[in-house]
Amino acid sequence: MTGIALLGAGRIGQVHAKAIAQAGAKLVSVFDVMPKAARAFGEKTGATVCDSAQAAINHPGVDGVLVATSTDTHVDLILAAADAGKMVMCEKPIAPSLAEARRCIDTLGDRVDKVFIGFNRRFDRSHAKLNAAVRGGEIGSLEQLTITSRDPYPPPLEYIPVSGGLFRDMMIHDFDIARWMLGEEIVKISAEGGVAVDPEIGRLGDVDTAIVTMVSASGKQIVILNSRRAVYGYDQRIEAFGATGMLISDNPSETSVKRFDASHFAAPDAYATFFMDRYTGSYRAEIEAFVDMIQSGGKSPVNAVDGFMASYLAEAATLSCQTGRSIELDVSGKPTWDTPS
Template sequence: MKSKLKVGIIGAGRIGKMHAENIKRYFSEEVEIISIADIFADKILDWANSIGVSRVYKDHRAVLENKEIDAVLICSSTDTHSQFIIEAAQEGKHIFCEKPIDFNVEKIKQALSEVEKAGVKLQIGFQRRFDPHFRKMKQMILEGKIGEMHILKITSRDPEPPPIDYIKVSGGIFLDMTIHDFDMARYLTGSEVEEVFAVANVLVDPKIGEVGDVDTAIVTLKFKNGVLGVIDNSRKSVYGYDQRIEVFGSKGSLSVGNELNTNVVYSGDGGILSDKPKYFFIERYKEAYIEEIKAFIDAIINDKETPVTGIDGLEPVLIGLAAKKSLEEKRAVKVER
């Protein structure tokens, strides 16, 4: 019988718990969770026991220094990501890390250098690439269904803003929210972003502006392959989590609409009504979160390159920083590499 892949999890907030539960529910034959570390370790003991994990620590080093562990999932706060990647690589662990790696480009590059030096695998948690609808769209683009791509349009609007205390440390809308859209833009076009122009405002909550961020934005992108892109973001969509993409090309277009709570449509003399979109990212991307962990496991077991590499973690941050600079300077900005 083939031995199981042994993993540790660092950070057991909403995302960390979801990954742990998905591993337990869907991958228990291939993977065993050995231990979990969280700064609030005493508060997660019952939950950890419920998924069969008895070793729970406050210090992440207890996970990293365990020679039994093959791979770690880094789901802690963003300010710890790059350092934990470095430490995990130095301990010879394969690494799955939630986005972003860091807000600081030099820290990202240092982390990627340590990963390369250690010869371990690194996958970044851009789960939207694993959504079946967006995957189908990508496949059809590669098959030439729309011919030469000309325009990419991404709409991404949250159902409500995060807490102000979170926004203060989030890195701002472009590095927290739009970063997923930047990743999808690269994924679907197959090209790097060359130039960015961003306009934004505070239209949802004045408190967001008071802490130096914006809540409504439009970003235009110029890609190296000539494609033009536009992303629109809002921190508050009253009808739910709005996730739509359209690609237009020389032979036609492709579009992906929202996933609704149900597909029931009522038609009557008062109009035609359907359900709202699924509430937020946990619900909307439930299948994608499972598939990204499946891909990470497969990359380790079968010694493949991970489908979302460290460079895929770096590039959206570079684009996000260019967008911030564009907004501040009110001009188009080249992405600095």
């Protein structure tokens, strides 16, 4: 049985622990900077509680390491696990800044394919089927891609200053989805952000509502819509429009029953209240892919370079929002802009 060391016993760590069990792997060791949280986690899962990340990484029976700690620790833990000869999976984003993300991939060198970045939405069944259909030419040449991601409610206010901002924290998933769907890089990006949900988010230096438009290397158009509030629930949709048709990956619903009468023309209610519900299946599929990668010694389907490029787009979007101008991009991920004063 494949053994996993989990670094980070917080909310996302618990999501991964459940997925590890569902995937038929074994959670061998766990470490968290909060010893009480680690102990509670160990008692619940049966994993050995370690007093350091290095001890968890090197614990007997560990084949792979899953990093689910705070973003500022990601790079050092990825490198520590890779240096120990382990396959690594790391929650998004790969790093808190573009410079740190660059340090990570430069230090990894030819080991970038041994690092699996946790963009779990690629493993959602509907999104994956849409992607396969687009790549298979079912709608002809893809011309426009629209990605909508809206949370049901904002995160706690204390999270805002340490989140890195909406583009780096929330929209980074959508930047990865765009690259995955397109199969090519983005060459131009423009972002607009506003504060429509909670003025306190603005006072803390972030936006809660944003729209990004992008152009790919071959001229495809991409629109991403984000909001920290959707009163009707967790809203996750992708629309791919092509020369011969359109494909939509819609919000899942509890049933397929629709009501048509004098006062209703309505689809069924969506059942997902947040990402834990909406993406339960994708977290499991993601872990299954990681376990397969460990067992086969193969390449990561979402590697460290993918993590870096998503961070590159997030950084450029942040700058565009701050300066009010479009940003030209280098497909190699080298910054083509000056940091605003």
